Amino acid sequence: MREQTANRxxxxxxxxxxxxxxxxxxxxxxxxxxxxxxxxxxxLSGKVSLLPVDFNxxxxxxxxxxxxxxxxLGFTVLLTGLFTVLCMLMTIAIGYPLSKKKLKxxxxxxxxxxxxxxxxxxxxxxxxxxxxxxLLDSIWALVLPGLINPFYLIIxxxxxxxxxxxxxxSAEIDGSSHFRTLLSIMLPLSLPVITTLSxxxxxxxxxxxxxTLMYINSPELYPxxxxxYQLIQNNMITDLLQMEGAQxxxxxxxxxxxxxxxFATVPILIVYPWLQRYFVSGVMLGAVKG
Amino acid sequence: MASSPHLxxxxxxxxxxxxxxxxxxxxxxxxxxxxxxxYFIIFKYGPMYGIIIAFKDFNxxxxxxxxxxxxxxxxxxxxxxxxxxxxxxNTLMLNFLDLLVSFPAxxxxxxxxxxxxxxWFKKLSQTVLYIPHFISWVIIGGIVYQVFGTQSGMIxxxxxxxGFDAIPFLTDKNDWLATYLLVGVWQSAGWGTIIYLAxxxxxxxxxxxxxxIDGAGRLKRIxxxxxxxxxxxxxxxxxxxxxxxISIGFERPYVIGNLAVREYSDVLSTFVYRIGLQSGQxxxxxxxxxxxxxxxxxxxLGANYTSKKLTDExxx
Numbered sequence: 366m367r368e369q370t371a372n373r374x375x376x377x378x379x380x381x382x383x384x385x386x387x388x389x390x391x392x393x394x395x396x397x398x399x400x401x402x403x404x405x406x407x408x409l410s411g412k413v414s415l416l417p418v419d420f421n422x423x424x425x426x427x428x429x430x431x432x433x434x435x436x437x438l439g440f441t442v443l444l445t446g447l448f449t450v451l452c453m454l455m456t457i458a459i460g461y462p463l464s465k466k467k468l469k470x471x472x473x474x475x476x477x478x479x480x481x482x483x484x485x486x487x488x489x490x491x492x493x494x495x496x497x498x499x500l501l502d503s504i505w506a507l508v509l510p511g512l513i514n515p516f517y518l519i520i521x522x523x524x525x526x527x528x529x530x531x532x533x534x535s536a537e538i539d540g541s542s543h544f545r546t547l548l549s550i551m552l553p554l555s556l557p558v559i560t561t562l563s564x565x566x567x568x569x570x571x572x573x574x575x576x577t578l579m580y581i582n583s584p585e586l587y588p589x590x591x592x593x594y595q596l597i598q599n600n601m602i603t604d605l606l607q608m609e610g611a612q613x614x615x616x617x618x619x620x621x622x623x624x625x626x627x628f629a630t631v632p633i634l635i636v637y638p639w640l641q642r643y644f645v646s647g648v649m650l651g652a653v654k655g
Numbered sequence: 656m657a658s659s660p661h662l663x664x665x666x667x668x669x670x671x672x673x674x675x676x677x678x679x680x681x682x683x684x685x686x687x688x689x690x691x692x693x694y695f696i697i698f699k700y701g702p703m704y705g706i707i708i709a710f711k712d713f714n715x716x717x718x719x720x721x722x723x724x725x726x727x728x729x730x731x732x733x734x735x736x737x738x739x740x741x742x743x744x745n746t747l748m749l750n751f752l753d754l755l756v757s758f759p760a761x762x763x764x765x766x767x768x769x770x771x772x773x774x775w776f777k778k779l780s781q782t783v784l785y786i787p788h789f790i791s792w793v794i795i796g797g798i799v800y801q802v803f804g805t806q807s808g809m810i811x812x813x814x815x816x817x818g819f820d821a822i823p824f825l826t827d828k829n830d831w832l833a834t835y836l837l838v839g840v841w842q843s844a845g846w847g848t849i850i851y852l853a854x855x856x857x858x859x860x861x862x863x864x865x866x867x868i869d870g871a872g873r874l875k876r877i878x879x880x881x882x883x884x885x886x887x888x889x890x891x892x893x894x895x896x897x898x899x900x901i902s903i904g905f906e907r908p909y910v911i912g913n914l915a916v917r918e919y920s921d922v923l924s925t926f927v928y929r930i931g932l933q934s935g936q937x938x939x940x941x942x943x944x945x946x947x948x949x950x951x952x953x954x955x956l957g958a959n960y961t962s963k964k965l966t967d968e969x970x971x
Contacts, residue, residue, distance in 0.1 A: 368870065375873040376772060383767050387780040390787065390845060393798045396809050400801060411812035459691035462684040469677070474688065477695055484952055486702025487944030488905075488924075489931045493708070493719070494701045510698050513691060543683040572791030575905045579932060590793045594910070597797040619807065626797045633789050641785055648849050 394630075401425070401623035408619045424624035433584065434592065434625070440504075441589040445570045448508050452566040453559065455512045456521055461547050463518075464525035482515045492579055506580035507573070507588070514569075517562045520650045524558040525551065561647040564640055571633065589629045596622055709941040725938075733942045742926040745919055746903045749835065754896050756836045761847025762889065766881055768848060769855050770873065784845025795842060796910030800825070803834055831916040838911060850892070851885055858884040891962055898958030902951045923947050 395415045400408055401424050402417035412418050428434055462468055463475060485491075491510060500506040528551065536546045552559065577591040587595075633640070678685075704719075709729060711722040733739050764784065771777040787795070802809045803824035811821040824834045858880065866876050905924040912920025921929075923943060931940025 368872070371872055375770075379767055379770050380773065380776070383764075383771060383776070383780055386764065386767075387783045390783050390841065393802050393841075394786075397798055397801055409807065411807055411816070414809055414812065455691050455694060458687045462688050465684060468681065468684055474692070477692075481695065481699040483955060484703070484948055485699070486705050487941065487948055488927060489937055489941045489944055490702035490705025490708065491698075492932060493705050493713075493715075493937065494698070496715070497718075498697075509694075512694050512698070543681070543687075547687075568789060572789075572793075574791060574793050574910075579928075590791055593797060594793045597793070597800060619801070622797065623801060626794055626801075630790060630794055634786075637786065637789065640789055641782060644785075644788075645849055649853055 397623045397626050401620055401627050403620060405618055405620065424618070424620040425628075427621055428624045428628050433587075434628070436585060437587050437589050437592045438628075440586065441571065444504055444507055444588055445567050447504070448511070448570040449563050449567045451508060452512050452514070453563055456514070456518050456562065457547075457552070457559075459513065460518055460521040460525060461543075461551060464522045478515050478518065488575075488579070495580060501580055502582045502586065504586065507570075507576055510576070511570075514566070517565055520647065521555075521558060521562060524555055524650065528554055557643075557646065558650065560639075561643040561650070564636075564643050565647060568633070568640065593625055593629050596625055706941060706945055708938055709945050711938065713938045713941075729938045729942045733939055733946070736939075738921070738926060738930075739943065741918070742921050742923045746922040746924075747900060748919075749832075749908065749922060750900050750903060752832070752836055753839050754893075754900075757839045757843055757847075758893065758896060760840045760844035762851055762885070764844050765848035765851035765855065766877055768852060769881065770877070781845070781848075784848070786845070787842045788846035790842075792904075792906035792910045795838065799834070799838055799911055825911075825913065826915040828916045828919045831912075832919055835908070835911055835920070839907070851888060854885055854888040855881065890965060894958045894962045894965075898955040899951070901947060901954055 392415065396413075399413050399415055399417045402420050402422065403413045404419040404421050404423070407413050407418035459474075459478075463471055463478075465471065486494075495501060495506050495510065500509065532550055532554075533546055536550055541549070572590065573588075574590040574594065577588050578594070581587060581591060708719055708722065710724060710726060711719070712725045712728075713719065713722045717723075768777055768781060771780075790798075800808070803811075805811055805821050805823045805826060808824070810824070815821050822830055824830045862880050863876055866880060871879065901923070903922050903924050905928060908920050908922045909925050909928070912925065924947075927940045927943050927947075930936045930943070
């Protein structure tokens with residue numbers, strides 16, 4: 366019986382610790398949400414922690430009526446959609462032939478791909494390339510350089526390889542061309558991995574920031590992350606100046622920044638149930654290879 | 656071997672025919688490869704070619720080809736820069752501390768989840784714990800400033816309200832270091848559990864039952880069954896992490912870092928960005944990038960080799 370008591374103590378402790386971890390994970394989001402719904406007075410006097418004080422939606426009204434914010438959201442949606450579609454087309458286009466063991470030259474092409482997983486030119490040569498191609502400050506600078514991710518490609522090839530070869534062969538005997546086999550047999554069977562990889566590409570593009578900082582100058586081409594970064598920058602500057610005792614008018618009210626953060630996070634959270642499921646299976650697919 | 660010219664000709668014709676047939680049968684597959692290969696050549700190998708500007712006095716007017724060769728001049732200059740060593744040290748320091756703090760976290764969390772018997776709570780906490788993985792560093796940066804800010808951050812509000820002095824989490828370099836590491840744990844620990852949980856499904860449940868009959872407590876079971884079952888996963892992940900000691904993402908240190916803590920937050924990636932894109936010293940920045948890429952390659956290959964030796968299983 367002593368054993369059972371020990372077990373119960375363990376289970377209770379485990380539950381409590383895990384609950385605390387979960388809450389810690391959630392708390393920052395709650396805080397930001399609380400700030401975004403609170404009014405300036407309580408925020409400045411530090412009264413807002415996890416629940417809104419003096420509830421109002423003024424910050425959100427401002428965010429949603431800010432034309433530049435809406436334009437930025439629209440551009441990010443367009444960018445992410447375009448990027449994801451092109452990425453998948455390219456990844457499938459190279460993945461399908463490379464899954465054919467009989468294809469001559471397959472090993473050589475595989476080698477060309479794998480090298481890029483270990484070694485890259487680095488951001489400066491990449492910047493020079495993008496600039497020389499006249500892509501600077503255009504949507505293509507954010508689309509073209511990342512079209513095929515070699516790691517995702519390998520996941521796709523692994524998946525294609527696991528589809529029974531007899532299916533393809535019987536199609537070939539029936540006189541189906543490779544294009545047809547790909548479209549009518551391979552792709553329908555690969556929907557899970559295609560969804561997974563599309564989500565990988567889409568989330569990467571949605572959250573991507575470094576290249577937007579490097580390549581984009583015009584405000585009308587600011588993706589959400591870049592736009593948000595500039596808003597938040599003001600935060601740091603205020604914090605630093607206040608530390609030195611200087612007075613500075615708050616450039617952007619805290620609640621507005623918080624509302625913007627929520628604004629950029631909500632789209633991710635809306636698709637989160639799918640993200641979670643498919644990403645977990647994607648990690649498994651990747652891990653099988655490793 | 657003496658083969659008659661006749662036979663030779665026949666052989667050649669045969670090959671030609673079979674090549675023809677082969678191509679007629681497979682041309683569509685090669686057609687599919689064309690665009691992706693052009694992509695790889697331009698956008699992956701193009702920048703590799705661009706590395707030669709590390710040995711040239713590059714400017715945009717003369718271009719990559721036209722700029723003058725300077726040999727190893729730029730390397731000498733970089734290796735004489737104080738900031739190069741500072742950022743190299745910071746890169747290694749942040750990665751090493753990150754490994755120390757962020758590596759055990761998902762392991763502990765995964766074991767806690769594995770031991771959790773209340774299924775609905777297990778599911779719920781997994782769902783919550785994975786969220787930070789999907790949040791961009793820019794947004795995390797925004798959250799960090801709201802939570803850790805000295806003047807109006809949530810934590811400092813609590814600290815000052817119970818009568819203590821505010822802690823400059825973001826502006827004192829040592830406090831900043833702690834913040835940087837904690838944010839890393841917060842962002843990655845939940846997601847990191849997946850790989851361990853997957854490995855745990857491979858453990859034979861009967862082992863636990865047998866241990867239970869033998870009277871082994873829960874902690875004992877974790878120590879003697881769960882952890883040994885995860886050993887190879889732990890080793891492989893540790894080696895992968897060691898292989899990436901010199902490579903550091905740009906966004907995390909850039910977004911969380913600031914001028915006040917630059918002595919710790921300036922790393923190789925932000926250094927490359929600063930001297931390259933902000934000051935236009937493309938050659939110097941390329942040298943730093945090349946240094947990082949080459950050392951990184953050696954690390955990764957070394958890690959892969961070690962992994963193969965230890966577990967008979969390569970990483971790649």
